[in-house]
Amino acid sequence: MNGKEFRQRLCAWFRRHGRDLPWRRTRDPYAIVVSEMMLQQTTVAAVVPYFERWMKRFPSVHELAAADESEVLALWQGLGYYRRARNLHAAATKVGGGLDGVFPRDYDGLRDLPGVGDYTAQAVRAFAFDESVPVLDANVIRVVARLFDIRTPVDTAKGLAKVRGKLEELLPAKGGHEFASALMELGALVCRAGRPDCLLCPVKEFCAAKHPEKLPVKAPKAPIKERTERAAWISDGETVLLQQSTARRWVGLWRLPPLDGEPLAGPAAELTYSIVRERVTLRIHRTAKRALMASAEPRRAFSLRELESIAIPSPHRRAIAKVLKDRFDHG
Numbered sequence: 001m002n003g004k005e006f007r008q009r010l011c012a013w014f015r016r017h018g019r020d021l022p023w024r025r026t027r028d029p030y031a032i033v034v035s036e037m038m039l040q041q042t043t044v045a046a047v048v049p050y051f052e053r054w055m056k057r058f059p060s061v062h063e064l065a066a067a068d069e070s071e072v073l074a075l076w077q078g079l080g081y082y083r084r085a086r087n088l089h090a091a092a093t094k095v096g097g098g099l100d101g102v103f104p105r106d107y108d109g110l111r112d113l114p115g116v117g118d119y120t121a122q123a124v125r126a127f128a129f130d131e132s133v134p135v136l137d138a139n140v141i142r143v144v145a146r147l148f149d150i151r152t153p154v155d156t157a158k159g160l161a162k163v164r165g166k167l168e169e170l171l172p173a174k175g176g177h178e179f180a181s182a183l184m185e186l187g188a189l190v191c192r193a194g195r196p197d198c199l200l201c202p203v204k205e206f207c208a209a210k211h212p213e214k215l216p217v218k219a220p221k222a223p224i225k226e227r228t229e230r231a232a233w234i235s236d237g238e239t240v241l242l243q244q245s246t247a248r249r250w251v252g253l254w255r256l257p258p259l260d261g262e263p264l265a266g267p268a269a270e271l272t273y274s275i276v277r278e279r280v281t282l283r284i285h286r287t288a289k290r291a292l293m294a295s296a297e298p299r300r301a302f303s304l305r306e307l308e309s310i311a312i313p314s315p316h317r318r319a320i321a322k323v324l325k326d327r328f329d330h331g
C-alpha cells in the first residue's frame with residue numbers, strides 16, 4: 001500500500017466529514033484524559049453533555065484534585081462504570097500533587113497514572129502532543145483488520161500484534177493527531193461494525209478485505225451467565241433507605257439494601273442489566289427494616305429530593321424510578 005496516498009485521502013475526507021466534537025477542539029492533556037475515560041464503554045453522543053458539564057465544574061486538574069469524591073461520583077452519574085471516575089480523580093490527584101499539574105508526555109509516565117492503559121496513553125500522546133503513535137481503539141482495530149484482511153482474531157495477542165504492526169507501517173512521520181482522529185472517524189462513520197459503507201469509503205482502493213462484514217474476527221466467548229439479585233424497598237413515602245456499598249464493583253455508591261433471605265412479598269419492580277459476561281435480573285421487594293441482614297455497610301434514609309444528587313448505580317436508580325413511578329401512577 002502507498003502509505004502517503006492513503007493518508008492524504010483519509011485526512012482530506014476527515015477534514016470535510018469529521019465531526020466537530022468538544023475534545024477535538026483542545027490539546028489540553030487533562031481534557032483529553034477526561035474525554036478518553038468517559039468514552040470507554042460509552043457512546044460519543046452520551047459523552048458530549050457529560051464532558052461539557054465536567055469541564056465547566058473541573059476546568060483543570062487542580063479543581064478535580066481538590067474535589068470531594070462524592071461530588072466527582074455524582075457528576076459521573078449516568079455514565080456507569082464508576083471505577084473510571086475514581087481513577088480519573090486519583091490521576092488528577094497524582095498530577096496535581098507530585099507532578100505540579102503537568103501531565104507526563106511519555107508513554108511510561110502516562111501508564112503510571114491510575115486507569116491509564118495502553119490505549120489511553122497513546123491517545124493522549126496523539127491528541128494532546130501530536131505524536132505519531134498507534135492509537136488502537138475498537139474502531140481503528142476494525143478498520144486496520146479490514147484494510148489488510150487480517151483474519152487472526154483481534155482479541156488475541158497474535159491478532160492484535162498483527163494489527164499494531166500494520167498500523168505502524170501506516171503512521172505519518174508527523175501529524176499524529178489528525179491521522180489518529182481520521183482513522184477513528186472512518187471506523188465510526190463509514191467502516192462501521194457489521195456492514196461497512198464501502199461505496200462511500202475514501203480509501204476503498206487501498207482495502208484488501210474480501211468480506212469486510214465478517215471482520216474483525218473475534219475468538220469464541222464463554223456463554224453469558226444468568227443471575228438474580230434481590231434488594232429491599234424500605235420507604236415511609238418521603239424517604240428511601242439506601243446502603244453504601246463497600247464491594248469492589250460499586251464501592252462508595254448508595255444502593256437499595258441487598259436482601260439475602262427469602263423476600264416477604266412479590267417484587268415491586270424488576271429489571272435486567274448486563275455486566276461482563278453476565279445478565280442480571282434485579283428484583284426489588286417491599287419489606288421492613290427488621291428483615292435486613294446485619295451489615296457493616298452504612299445505611300441511611302434519603303429524601304426523594306436528595307436522591308438526585310447522590311451517586312447511585314444505574315440499575316438501582318432505574319429500579320427506584322420504577323417503584324416511584326408505579327406509586328404515583330397508582331396512588
Ligand code: SF4
Nearest residue numbers: 191196198201207212
Ligand atoms: S472499503 Fe469498506 S471495509 Fe475497506 S476500509 Fe473502506 S469501509 Fe472499511
